Amino acid sequence: MRRQLLASTTAFTLLFGAIPAFADMDAARAFLDAEIGDMSALDRAGQEAEMEWFIKAAEPFKGMDIKVVSETITTHEYEARVLAPAFSKITGINLTHDLIGEGDVVEKLQTQMQSGENIYDAYINDSDLIGTHWRYQQARSLTKWMENEGKDVTSPNLDIDDFIGKSFTTAPDGDLYQLPDQQFANLYFFRYDWFND
Template identity: 65%
Template sequence: MTLHFRGAGPVARRALLAAGISAFALAAHAQDQAAIEKWVDGEFQPSTLTRDQQIAEMEWFAKAAEPFKGMTINVVSENIPTHTYESQTLTKAFEGITGIKVTHDLLQEGDVIEKLQTQVQSGQNVYDAYVNDSDLIGTHFRYGWAVPLSDYMAGEGADVTSPTLDLDDFMGKSFTTAPDGKLYMLPDQQFANLYWFRHDLFSDPALKEQF
């Protein structure tokens, strides 16, 4: 498309075009800022961070995502309440703040594994990311098709890794670290299992004699 400015010389045309681009950029920034404040003041409360800290963190995400605006990421997970919230709410927040659309499918656990196996065996990209059980860490490590997050965050993905990310905030990280010492997954949610036992059965000599 060619822009024509009637009665304006080359310098004036460039100035007008630059002004138009600047106005567009300012409008886009204002829209991004409005989205950030909407989510910070609403869904992202309560928080251990101050409002200013939250705003700064979301602004970082918006800035880091600029080269990828308009892209679509396809994700799949098991259909449980945690992931339903991610699919229905957090995807909207992510798109509003970054401009990146996330299509988050919810399937039964067996179907998630089937999709993953299909992708591994065919080499065709079905999903860009999988939310799957950490006991698949051995599969990811042996097949070599998954990108180790620790490598990515230190290398190619350094520019899009949040400076406020603290991996020690994640519980169960040892379960998502492969034998090579690399982190392949970030724990998303966990099922808490509690085991109760009678200590006296293992410590009382009289009781121990009965077993």
């Protein structure tokens, strides 16, 4: 149950990786110095308060191992190389963030959904798979989860309306099933004359 609870916290998937974990406010401050600085809407006191919240929320899960996968693109390389180790140091949660090819991500996800075998605890995948997630009923509604059993581990400062592309990660039932991490714009062009002759 604990594994499912935290694995469902998709917001945390932005910060996954693999290192020994010991919760640490000094690590949080070092991360803020090295990676955030003045690039935040929060002042330094607000940033540190946010880090303290994450440490406290993660306390029941300290020492837990979580395995995440994403495709190898620059965004996810940064998450795996920089954000993941910081998350582990700050929260005390041991995270492994694997980087593999996009086709391999889809294959592992499909295998897990069809077999029920847990290959990864969380997937960072393209939002165009939202229909698949919803039809298989193997992904939980973040909307409901964040309002109910996940409330204690959902940041009170998380502003869902601040995410770009959330309409792409909302299923036909109107609930959010993924938090947008990165998005490719899909543009379709056609020859007008072919459809009007």
